[in-house]
Amino acid sequence: MDSLLDFEECIRDSPAFRASLDQCEGGVSELEGRVEKVMKLCNRMVEAGQAYNTSNQQFLAGLAEFSSYHKRDGVMMNCLRQFGEGLQEMVHFHTMLFDQTQRAITQQLTNLLSHFLPQIKEARKEFVRIGEDLETAAAKSAQMSKNKPTDAERASHLLLATRKCYQHFALDYCLQLNNFKVQQKLDILNSVFSYFHAQYTFFHQGYDLLRDFEPTMKTMAAQLAQLSRDCVAKRKDLENTHLLVQQRDASGEPVVASNPSDGGTIQGYLFKRSRRKNKTWKRCWFSTENNQLVYTKSHKEEPMVLFDDLRLCAVKSLDSIDRRFCFELVSVQKCCALQADSEELRQAWMNAVQSSIDMAYREKDVSQLPQPKENSAPIQRVDPQPRQPPSRPAILGVALRGPGNRRCCDCGEEEPRWASVNLGITMCIECSGIHRSLGVHISKVRSLTLDSWEPEQLKLLCMLGNDAINSIFEECGSEDSIKKPTSDSTRQEKEAWIKDKYMEKRFVRRIASSQPEGVRHDAGCRLYQAALQGDLFSLATALAQGAEVNWSHPEEEGRTALIAAAIGGSLLACEFLLQNGANVNHRDQRGQGSLHAAATRGHTGQVCLLLKRGANQYAADEKGNDPLSIAMEMAQADIVTLLRMARMNEEMKDSEGFFGSMGDDETFQDIFQDFSNMASHDPDKLARRQFSRSKNEEGERSSLMSEQPDDEGET
CATH class of the missing domain: 1.25.40.20 (Ankyrin repeat-containing domain)
Structure with a gap:
């Protein structure tokens, strides 16, 4: 430890004391400047960290908005959602780290300067003032003539009183400086240690979060590997399809259903002649479906029915006009001229429309089918795709069924998303961070949305629950000075409550016994x-x-x-x-x-x-x-x-x-x-x-x- 100011030397006011005093005052001034620089840099770091957290929040909001683009893909939505929740908790950990950093560095060092420096400056001011008075009194006493005994005695008494006052203020000033030199090391080391402990807690929480996230990462890794294989296979299939289409004659060949029961369903582009202007032809998309011929002029428009019942139509070739590859559909009410792009397409369209007409005549009307009797089973419609079996209830929904589990066990916040496996309770995200800091020997925290749960663990959470555990750990109630926090309480209040509740067990009913060994034996027997x-x-x-x-x-x-x-x-x-x-x-x-x-x-x-x-x-x-x-x-x-x-x-x-x-x-x-x-x-x-x-x-x-x-x- 650095040498302190000697009080005996202070009384003598020797040159050695003055040199030590100047050196000590210079050290205080230098330390003040360096502490202010450290606090300034700390504030700058915290501001940069808060800006980083703000950017992180914006990025997570963008990621959530981006994930909605894949809302129809369950795998993508689940992975992006779980990653988003994990990253959100990491941002929360960063926020807590910056808050603790500001408290550890800025507040503690500010307290050091604000507690000691004003007193030191005030003591120095009085020390300098009384020192000047002492110099004046000493000079006046020395100038007194020995022929004036009364004035000389009065000057001597004034000098003695001033010297005693000077010694008092000098000793007080030295005490202030020595106290500052002793205390500043403790406060500085305590500040740095608090900051380091905040860093330790931050990385420990991150490690626990990633360890709990590991099963999800394994599942996602398997899904990613499967997705990679599917992507490679799909790309090969697309390349083969592209090659086949590229090698085929690009004649606009329509797609005709290969299933005969479809009745020659066909679709493709045709030119349609306007009924009002015979020389006006417009290219439209035509298709036959449900015994009708429908067309649309653009993908932005709804399809329109050209012939609502093909059974009332006849199709024939139209060779009486100058345009090529034309055919005509004629019904009792109207007729329509159509033009294909080639002779092959015209024949395909005519055959497909004629097949649709023939199929419509062969089909029986639905009204002619025999109706089911009163006691007979109704006709079941077969879905085109098999129904998926009902999935098991989500882990979160099952966990919240436990008594009191719909609110955080410690602060009462609604819809908790975290739980302690060994305690059998649910909690909010802020209380879960505090539980993590207690250590896994007290509380093993896991996520109800990110982690996988074994059946016996989930059932244990449902069988115990917040109400049962609170009736044990809060049986004796809290003191008047310690109130149970709410969801609006500060983190410090929640942390103090949780430590008293689970670490100190201040509210648990104690076993009455005169001997510690008797308490241990009785508790063990009850546990057995x-x-x-x-x-x-x-x-x-x-x-x-x-x-x-x-x-x-x-x-x-x-x-x-x-x-x-x-x-x-x-x-x-x-x-x-x-x-x-x-x-x-x-x-x-x-x-x-x-x-x-x-x-x-x-x-x-x-x-x-x-x-x-x-x-x-x-x-x-x-x-x-x-x-x-x-x-x-x-x-x-x-x-x-x-x-x-x-x-x-x-x-x-x-x-x-x-x-x-x-x-x-x-x-x-x-x-x-x-x-x-x-x-x-x-x-x-x-x-x-x-x-x-x-x-x-x-x-x-x-x-x-x-x-x-x-x-x-x-x-």
Whole structure:
């Protein structure tokens, strides 16, 4: 640390003190100039960043407007929309970064200058003034004659009083300078550290966002690869078609329907003679459709019917005029002369019109068809294209069905688009950014529109919901000084509330116990019983009250809550514990883990979930039995299939892929997805009754299979 002004030297007012004082004053002045320069540059950087954000917002608005051009293309619209939402959140992160930068640099350094410099300047002003008074008093005292003792004594007293006052102001001025020198380092380093922490939070939020966006990127990459292949194939097809058309005689050959049932439908350009002016011919587009001859003069005009019933017409060649390739349509009411571009086209038109006339006579009138009887089924119209099967409800729509999920759990903003997987709540975009800063050990934030959700995760969000979680984390209410924020509250107010609510757990009802170990044991027992019974609300309450998710129950052979959930058969309890940090491979005193327990009791859904979450299927208990051997002994056909498929998949994995390890067998993934959907939506379909090979084996395993009755006739 730099040397400070010596108070003893200040009292003596030595030249060394004056030199140190001049150096210190110069340092303060130099520091003030440099701090003002840094603040000016910071403001300039923030202004440039805000202009960058404004340009980004305009670009995103243009991108959204551009995406509407492809509104008929579902793939393009979905990709552009998801990219737009991700970029919009990045712009929001930039805005928060610039706000925190301005607070960290400008406000803190401004506080440093505004707090100390005015006091230092005022103290220096008084120090200089009293110093001049001291010089005057000293000179006056020195000039007094010794023959005037009264005046000399008065001058001496004035000099003494002035010197004491000078020493007082000098010491005060030195104290102000020393305090500034001590404080300025702390404030400057704190300012830079706050700015660096803002940068760290910004990049951490961006990393979490891109990590959550990775499944969507994989899907888009597959769609892009397919689109590239389709584009190449389409371009080749267009080039071949272009070559064929280029090689064909450009005689304007019309397109005649190849299907005979169309009755010789034809379309193309013909010259039509005006009925009022015989020498006026105009080129129009003609076509035969629905037993009519229609034409249009321009693509901007609606088609007009020339003959509304071809059955009343006759077509014949017109050779009595000077123009070539003419033919005539004649009806009872009118006739019309038409001209083709060649003799071949004239014959094609005449044949097509005559075929349309013949087909119209052969068709029966609709009114002559037999009408359906009163009790008979009505005639069904066949759509030209097959109907698409109804799609499953969107993730957002399903998630918002949970109790209280239509408003942000923390500020109450409507229509939230983000959720916490491990807490089971929905939130707005601003609260989601705050949740991300808490860390994934507290809240795992995912998007309801950008990310893919597994069935058990989505069902967990619906079964818990904002109302249930708020009744736990806000049970005791807040203090008068801490009010729950609203959607209009500032980010600082929301951040303080969320940290108090989830990190400090200030509003959770505490467990009354005299010993900390007693609190830990009681909370662990409640967590274990809730997991065994599959009670999600009690599970969330126990974890909020401080229960350790991997606590081993001493009276239950060292089993954890996850093993209890696997024994009880609750898929959602297993998922909730895994999302909150449960060790999937913890084993009890007999060497059995959650996968052993699920395989023993025939819970197929739990086995599927635990395998997806990384359970070790090769772990053996104290008797040397792994989950596969247990499932085979218990005749669990579905579980044996799952475990064998998992082992085969591990052997066939290919570590290289577009985004890393994407070498899992597609059949394996499809089977696991089917089991996962069934376990989440139709768990009864996975129920299997067990049978034993002998009565002796049944007696040995009666304690493990008491809830599964034997049935020889059903497997």
